[in-house]
Amino acid sequence: MLTTELYEQLDFVENPLYEKVITDLLNQQYSVVEDFFTPEEVVQLRASLQDKYEEDAFKKAAIGNRVNESIVKSVRGDFILWLNEAEANAAETTFFNRINDFISYMNRTCFMGILFKEFHYALYPEGTFYKRHLDTFQNDDRRKLSIVCYLNEEDWKPEYGGELVIYTNDNRVEEEKVFYPLPGRVVIFESQILEHEVKPVKQPRLSITGWLKTR
């Protein structure tokens, strides 16, 4: 087959984890991966987030982009800090290496046309949440895939709350898919299609959230 020969010429190596993501995205518009980052990588990224939070670098998250900077506490209560790849520390470099590998795989196999990316740390203090929303409401229709990477401790319990709820639509029947923010878990979904929310948390909730963008 022609495509097989082309892949061989390009030294293409099939990645089972990324293939699962592609299959899931095609079938259900989202994918949940438990081992996108190793436990050691999660520990390093959590430490990096916590260092920067203690340095007070985080800002209250705003709804919308620079055109619309209103802070609406009734919609979301998290604190965020954008990652800068050019100034990445060791943990963040490992993070971006994995993400860049994933992007080039998606572009090669699915012709996704991902050209840009943006990622921020997020910390939800006790009592905060993020109401149901679509990520492309934020004046950014270039967002194609949303990626959420959880950095909590191993022992996150259901009573801590903070579930991600994804609202799917099968033959006009809405369903709620519920995912706890367990360490190493990564949730990837179609930014333009799936509404979702973060339920109120009873413990600080740590993550990196980002978007892969076209054009």
Ligand SMILES: O=C(O)CCC(=O)C(=O)O
């Ligand atoms: O942290 C999550 O589970 C989702 C966060 C989210 O929806 C967002 O930042 O847009």
Ligand SMILES: [Fe+2]
């Ligand atoms: Fe979102």
